[in-house]
Amino acid sequence: MTELTIDQALQQGVEAHKAGQVQEADRLYTAILKAQPKHPDANHNMGVLAVGVGKVQEALPFFKTALEANPATAQFWLSYIDALIKLEKLADAKAVLDQAKSKGAKGDGFDKLEQRLKDAGQEPIKGKQVASEPQLKQPNILDTLKLDQAISLAKKKAKDGSPEEAKRIYQDILTKFPKNKRASDGLKGLVGRPVGKASKVQEPPQAQTQALINLYSQGQLQQALQEAGTLVQQFPQSAILFNIQGAVLKGLGQLDASVEAYNKALAIKPDNADAYNNMGVTLQEQGKLEEAIEAYNKALAIKPNYAEAYYNMGNALKDQGKLEEAIEAYNKALDIKPDHAEAYKNMGVTLQDQGKLEEAIEAYNKAIIIKPDNAEAYYNMGIVLKDQGKLEEAIEAYNKALDIKPDFAEAYGNMGTALADQGKLEEAIEAYNKALNIKPDFAEAYGNMGIVLKDQGKPVEAIEAYNKSLAIKPDYAEAYNNMGNALKEQGKLEEAIEAYNKALSIKPGYAEAHRNLSLVTKYNSDTAQISEVKALLQRTGLNDSDRCKLLYTHAKMQEDLGDLSDAFDSYVAGGGLRQTLLGYEFTQDEHLFGRIKQKVPQFKDVALNVTGKPITHTPIFILGMPRSGTTLVEQIVSSHTEVTGAGELAYVSQFGTKLVAGATSPTLKAVSVFRERYLTELAKRAEGQAFVTDKMPHNFRYIALICAAFPEAKIVHVQRNAEATCWSNFKHYFVSKDLGYSYDLRDTVKYYGLYKDLMHFWSQSYSDRIYNLDYDKLTEDQESETRGLIEYLELNWEDACLAPQNNKRSVKTASQQQVRQKVYKGSSQAWRKYEPFLGGVFDGLEAY
The missing domain is CATH 1.25.40.10 (Tetratricopeptide repeat domain)
Known part of the structure; x- marks a missing residue:
């Protein structure tokens, strides 16, 4: 061994x-x-x-x-x-x-x-609530009465023969007002006074109560429960003991018993605001949100300035999806207690759920100002920044969270996702492993690792990761959905359908799984999923993201059923929502293309001379408009024994965008460093082959950078019928957030114009570097066009390049099913069945 x-x-x-x-x-x-x-x-x-x-x-x-x-x-x-x-x-x-x-x-x-x-060490507990923990503190009469009222009550208790209760009231007053003469004199008058027969001690000594609270705070719950039980037998009329017992039972997961204990506290002391608040927390954990809110309202009726009750009510309202009401409750908590960091933090989460990302960041920043070591606020801010596409800032926020809380597994997990979005897949895997070292049962980390492994072209390892996540969390619908994606990329459609259906059996309203299932299903009028999706679309309170995905699902269903009018309306509605969610404006792309042209002279000045420096893995860039046939071309080229298909790599676009935006200067050093990093990443995907394809379509925007950094690279520009390209862009829901133009037909046509103009611009400077391949000619005369392509790439001819459908590599794009079939003619005419609904929007394409 x-x-x-x-x-x-x-x-x-x-x-x-x-x-x-x-x-x-x-x-x-x-x-x-x-x-x-x-x-x-x-x-x-x-x-x-x-x-x-x-x-x-x-x-x-x-x-x-x-x-x-x-x-x-x-x-x-x-x-x-x-x-x-x-x-x-x-x-x-x-x-x-x-x-x-x-x-x-x-x-x-x-x-x-x-x-x-x-x-x-027996230091007094302040009773501060964090993340809806029960309020446990020594009760003080001034929580519910004003000073004069408390003194009057103490005098009455002393007169009525209850000196112990009078003493406790005076002691409460002196706790908050140590120099109060009336309380001090009243207490002195009671010292040594015999207890009347009618008087009975109802509360344990303060030291015993505090010791019990300390056991709870230290997490010694079983011991706390045992000692609370002993004290309750001695002091059966102690409301504070039942309140503490309720908190301990909640901590032990005995929720029904916890509620029962709080009810006993309230039977003894009906005006116990803390008991109502704490009962609300337990009811909320049981999912009894209406009852929880009722309990919080009762706490507030007794104690109107109770910030924690408003805070907890905000949490319950948020759980109900009543986001505006939740924000109102958090604001009331903050009016009472302006330094309530947790209220700002949870308000940030609620604003985030509403899509108000800038306001969410503002709330998180306020939480951090109050509590600079608020790891959760940094963590949540990282989520917002990632949603905004600000990946570097998101990673910085996660790192700040980890500086404060090194064992914050979720922060490592989300950092892994941000790194994956940057294309830093090895670093993402490393982050997920750190998360799992801290939290071995972190199902989501295994699930997200599966996505990265899939993107690395390791579908078997990806499915293994998904299975690990499901072993931990059998009802993890997202893992089944992602497993379906991995199986679909391998062409295992029946298994993919089974995985999507498992996801939906766990989570019937899971919009993303419905959308993915629609992509591998041919619908007929008897398909049950059709009525399920219609019912979901009619549901009130459906968020815009889910509605958008379900509209695309519905459009695919209606297209299969032949109701093109309904399908078209759903594509339009879904696209409108997607553009709104992305915050897309066409002027963003107009500005980008203008900046690209302005930067070209600088790219020419930093073109690298690599003569005499052999390259181990030569990149083949396959680019053009999305949905123009780049996936098929990559499938053809990677059928060659000397070529590995790496799919869509983000590195060129990421670096190019930084250069164009001015975040990085195009210097010889910067371009050299980019070249080395890119080739290092390419080597990880090369599988020992001399050539590796990168088929990120939008790399057409950065041809000047490609030519400057990779003099030996091959560039294949794929063109397709303009109407077919624009229609195919419009009807697809892209997971990437970089295709905002595609969700509106007019924006798509205008973007196509920008693309054609830029390609004409490149042809004036780099025509000798670009091989133009016509997709429609490829489908009409496959062998001739394929031989021309292979010759341009300076590869020996192999017949396998004529059978791309036999290529078993994983395909991650929307064309993954199409490329597993023989190359067929006529796909560029599929848009014509929708021509009656287009209103002549494609007429403008004639100018291009």
Whole structure:
């Protein structure tokens, strides 16, 4: 049997650990430590294993060794301090925390540990609610009464023979107003006064109540529940004890029992606003949103300036989809408590759900100003920035979240998605793995890793990742949907349909799965999905993104059924929504094309001379308008044994856009660095072949950059019938956000004009570098056109290039089914059946 290296053993140990195979993980970590006793990761992971099985004391030496070996790793400090607190070695924990902070450790994790230490040290709890945690604090009479009313009540209790209750009221007053003479004198008058027969102590001593709150705050819920039960037997009329018991039971997941405890608190003290608020939180977790809102309203009727109740009500209203009402509730919380960072943060999430992205960012920034270490606010801001296409800024926001909270698995997960959108697929995989090291049961990280593996042309590994996500989360509809996409790219249509249907069985209103299923289905009037989609479109409260996808689904269905008028109306409505969601204006593209032309002289000045420098993998750029036949051409070319098809790579467009926007200057150094990075990425996809295709259609905009950076590259410009190209652009829903023009027929025609004008412009300077291929001629005379193409590429002829349908590579574009069929004629005339509905919009194409 082959002996494992240390790294291999560690990787296998981590995998076993993730899978819950404790004995196997222990065996592998032990083997590593036998070879390298001070290996930091193995020591740390052994400590984590020990804590996981309740052997916290045994974990300490492992954590200590890990720290000594690598004190720069924040998680090692966090694990060690947490274990010391669990063992109630508070002085040691405080010393280690101080040591960590002296070495620069900071962030949410350390702040929480510091708070746990303070709580354990019997410092008073402030009762601050974060993320809808129950409000637990010593009750104070001034929460519900004004000062004069409280003093009057204390005097009445003393007179009526209830001196203990009078004492508690005076003590409450002195807690908030230590120099209040009336309360001080009243309390002195009660000292030594005998308790009357009618008086009975209803509340436990403050120290016992606070100790119970501390147990709850430290997460020692079972012990807290046990001690609360004991105290309740001694003080059966204590509302605060039942309130605490309710919070503990909620923490243990015993939600019905939690509500029962809060009701007992309210039976004793009907004006207990905290109990109503906390009951609302539990009801909300049960999904009983109306009852939760009713509880919050009762809390507010008792205590009108109760910021936390308004905040929690905002959360419940948001869960109901009542976004405007939720924002109103958050604003009321902020009117009362302007420094409520969580209210700003959750308002940001709500504004984000409304599509008000700039306002969402403003809310997150306010949350961060109040609480600079608010990792969740940075994380949410990253999501908004990504939605806006600001990927670098999104990644920066995720990094800030991780600086504060190094164990923030979700931030690593979303960073992976942003990196993937940048085309940095290896870095994306690395980010997902970091997320999984922190949170081994992170189903979404496996799911998103599957998408990246699919984009890397690794469909088998992608499906394996989807299966891992589903093993963790069997009702993960998105994983089934994405698995369907991977199967579809391989041409396994029956399996893809099965996967989409599984997604829809879990989530019947899943618009993206409906749309994907429509792309692989030929509909007839008996297909059940048709009525399902119609019902969804009639649903009130359907968000614009889902409505848009369902309109495209409905259009495909009606086209199959022959109702072209309904299909056309749905394409128009869906496209209008998509343009609105993207915030697209045609002037954006007009400006871009103008800037491209202005930059051409600079590109010529920085053209590289690579004579005598052999290239390992020569790029073949296949470009033109989207839907012009670039996928078929790539399928033909990659059928050759010396060529690998890499699909649509984003690198040229990303760098070109930066240059055109002025974010980067086109210098020799910048172009040289771009060339090396691009060729490095190309090599990862080359599969050992000398030529690699990049069929990003919009690379036609950056031909000057391609010619400057890659003198040896081949450029194939694919042209197709103008009407067919424009119609095919218009009728497709593109996942990419870069085709905003395509969702309006007039914008599509105008964009086609920009494209033709730019290609004419390139022909004046780079005609010797560009091979023009006519798609329609290719379908009419396949062999002649294919031979001409292969000759231009300086490849030896291979008959396989005449049978692209036999090419088994994954195809990710909208043409993935078409290219698995034999090349056929007439596809460029398919638009004509819609001609009666077009209103002559294509007449303007004659000018091009």
